[in-house]
Amino acid sequence: MKSGEPSRTALAAARHRAAHQLLEHGSIFADPLAVRILGDEASNISQEAEHNPSGRRMRIFIAVRTRFAEDALAAAVERGVRQLVVLGAGLDAAGFDPAQQTFFTWLGVVPYLTEEAVWSTLGLIASLPNGAHVVFDYSDPPDSLPPEIAARYFLNRVASIPEKGGHILRAATI
Numbered sequence: 001m002k003s004g005e006p007s008r009t010a011l012a013a014a015r016h017r018a019a020h021q022l023l024e025h026g027s028i029f030a031d032p033l034a035v036r037i038l039g040d041e042a043s044n045i046s047q048e049a050e051h052n053p054s055g056r057r058m059r060i061f062i063a064v065r066t067r068f069a070e071d072a073l074a075a076a077v078e079r080g081v082r083q084l085v086v087l088g089a090g091l092d093a094a095g096f097d098p099a100q101q102t103f104f105t106w107l108g109v110v111p112y113l114t115e116e117a118v119w120s121t122l123g124l125i126a127s128l129p130n131g132a133h134v135v136f137d138y139s140d141p142p143d144s145l146p147p148e149i150a151a152r153y154f155l156n157r158v159a160s161i162p163e164k165g166g167h168i169l170r171a172a173t174i
């Protein structure tokens with residue numbers, strides 16, 4: 001990842017969110033800025049997604065996890081939470097006051113982290129003095145999967161992602 005630029009994995013997630021607006025009309029997660037934020041032509045985004053039909057499963061998964069987090073955030077705001085922190089933000093920005101009750105979204109990041117980093121982040125969130133909410137997604141660690149599935153879904157991606165200048169994926173995304 002180059003400093004001052006969003007990571008490739010974050011851009012890929014943002015492209016899936018934008019493609020969901022164009023191909024499924026935002027039926028799971030509506031975001032009027034998802035296409036514009038990329039600074040790319042809508043026609044390029046939908047053509048690219050249509051040429052890669054296997055990306056549909058990941059696109060729908062990303063739309064669902066984003067919708068889940070946004071609904072949980074809306075419920076927290078109704079209960080008085082006024083601070084949001086986006087961990088592993090990608091194209092978003094975040095600020096943080098530890099004294100305020102905080103809602104954390106941590107989407108698409110845990111599979112890239114060591115187990116130690118995951119527990120230490122959860123420990124920090126749990127230790128905040130005024131309480132916190134967190135929404136995150138995670139994947140099965142490779143040694144918990146049947147070997148043929150691990151080989152098919154995990155090992156291929158671990159081998160390919162760092163070569164593309166991305167992050168090391170430590171768990172399977174199936």
Ligand SMILES: C[S@@+](CC[C@H](N)C(=O)[O-])C[C@H]1O[C@@H](n2cnc3c(N)ncnc32)[C@H](O)[C@@H]1O
Pocket residue numbers: 001007009010011013014087088089090091106107108109112113167168
């Ligand atoms: C798939 S993107 C998800 C971006 C965004 N949260 C979303 O849902 O669109 C993965 C994110 O994890 C972050 N990331 C990857 N490895 C990381 C690490 N070891 N420590 C902290 N963040 C990491 C990347 O910078 C990137 O923003």
